[in-house]
Amino acid sequence: MPLLSLALFLFHESGLDSPFIVPVAGCLMILGIVIAGVWSSNRANEMRSRERLECIARGVTPPPTAEELAIMxxxxxxxxxxxxxxxxxxxxxxxxxxxxxxxxxxxxxxxxxxxxxxxxxxxxxxxxxxxxxxxxxxxxxxxxxxxxxxxxxxxxxx
Structure with missing residues (x-):
């Protein structure tokens, strides 16, 4: 019981009972989704470039990208x-x-x-x-x- 009252006291005093907690949490969630998307896209680009570099290191001609095909x-x-x-x-x-x-x-x-x-x-x-x-x-x-x-x-x- 004292642990529960301590938790309620900390929750009440920490500002988590503010009416702004839901909008702030929503904004943080959106920010997290955007950051995850950017990280995922950077990771995919990094993997593509690593594959191309490995092809070049083995002496194999890497396949052209979509942009290179369009230019050709x-x-x-x-x-x-x-x-x-x-x-x-x-x-x-x-x-x-x-x-x-x-x-x-x-x-x-x-x-x-x-x-x-x-x-x-x-x-x-x-x-x-x-x-x-x-x-x-x-x-x-x-x-x-x-x-x-x-x-x-x-x-x-x-």
Whole structure:
């Protein structure tokens, strides 16, 4: 029993009963996940480079990386194409979320018959603008990729 009261005393006095413990723990958890992801990616890069160095040490030609293959063939890397597709998908999702928020607040204003609720529709303009920016970026990347492909094919002809 005295051990339990001592533990309760330490818990109470240490500040762990603060209402901010949950948000702080959540932020620390997110920080831990980010650090683990960075460490994992660095570890994977280190293992790939070690494998390539071992191939070179044995006198075996290491296989080309995806970037080297793309450079040899004059095509955009799969990473650039995948990145463009991911940006387009993100743009569509965020744009749809913005439209959904605006529609929600307009419908809520109509249901409640209160005009002040329409100010919440302005919240939807932020993701709407971000989504449009993503889609514009995708369009610009597509143009750049087509221009680089056409310039590389015209240099092949000459």
């Amino acid at each position: 063939h004059g095509k955009p890397t799969a990473d650039r194409v995948r990145r463009r597709a991911n940006i387009r998908l993100s743009g569509i999702v965020v744009l749809s979320a913005g439209v959904g928020l605006v529609a929600f607040f307009i419908a809520l204003s109509a249901i409640l018959q209160q005009r002040e609720v329409l100010s919440g529709a302005a919240v939807g303009l932020v993701p709407l603008a971000i989504g449009l920016g993503f889609l514009i970026d995708t369009r610009l990347q597509s143009k750049e990729m087509s221009e680089s492909n056409s310039s590389s094919s015209s240099s092949d002809v000459a």
